[in-house]
């Protein structure tokens with residue numbers, strides 16, 4: 001594996017920062033971007049030329065294969081600042097690993113860990129002042145790669161760009177989340193690309209999600225493409241249900257994104273002695289549990305979503321509401337995980353990485 005040092009990353013700084021224009025007390029999710037971005041090229045079979053430049057438009061050929069065949073992948077991460085201004089990442093090597101799993105599925109070149117980690121750390125140090133400190137906010141990190149090589153032949157490109165942009169962000173969902181259990185459309189299929197973080201997986205969700213939004217829901221809960229009988233995941237997060245005192249989430253598969261927050265929740269649950277099952281969750285059992293009151297909680301887990309309690313779900317023209325519970329699992333997991341992320345508690349799992 002090639003290695004790079006910080007000296008190998010060329011840095012062109014902005015002439016004047018935009019930071020004074022940002023209202024850090026009212027940050028939306030992913031809509032303002034820091035001063036700089038990282039760009040790195042893949043040509044002639046090798047990664048080269050990592051550079052940090054002012055955030056701004058890039059130039060691409062109209063025949064770049066990203067526009068025609070959608071070779072694109074991304075990751076979602078966050079950087080957190082504690083009250084001494086130290087910066088932390090959460091399980092970043094897991095994101096790098098998943099990035100390469102996505103790359104391989106989309107016939108794109110893998111990225112050496114050094115390019116990912118060193119590039120990210122250098123960029124974060126440069127734009128450190130942009131990392132928000134207020135509760136519920138963090139620096140959302142978007143590493144991504146796309147086919148910049150040209151050609152209309154439907155085959156993998158010969159050139160790619162890897163980039164990282166930073167967006168100081170508030171919460172992904174403004175309030176409580178209502179979801180719709182989907183029976184017509186599918187997000188992914190056996191043998192497909194559901195487990196890869198590739199752009200098309202998200203574009204394909206926009207239409208059904210817009211339909212759900214027009215009915216008052218925030219996200220779609222995807223069911224299996226075969227019979228639409230089992231709960232898979234939501235558009236931007238993995239799903240957990242609590243029936244009685246048992247925490248349940250579906251198994252990962254080639255249809256589902258193997259979420260880092262999901263596996264962290266499972267580890268925290270184990271350390272708390274919470275009874276946990278990783279198994280197929282049927283829509284029928286969730287509806288029955290909602291009717292008889294044993295469905296205590298439902299929540300989503302993801303980097304952007306953190307732990308998002310679900311206030312209710314729609315299924316076949318009926319809405320089911322969930323009442324707030326005392327000693328909520330969602331609240332417990334959110335506290336345990338964010339306390340580690342923001343360096344407010346010891347990290348017995350070894351997840352926190354100081355930048």
Ligand code: PLP
Nearest residue numbers: 236237238257259260261302303
């Ligand atoms: N599922 C989907 C489709 C996602 O986009 C995300 C977000 O990255 C997740 C689940 C949660 O994954 P993670 O916890 O690694 O952010």
Ligand code: COI
Nearest residue numbers: 076077236302303304305
């Ligand atoms: C993330 O949680 O990082 C994601 O990638 C979800 C995205 C749709 C915002």
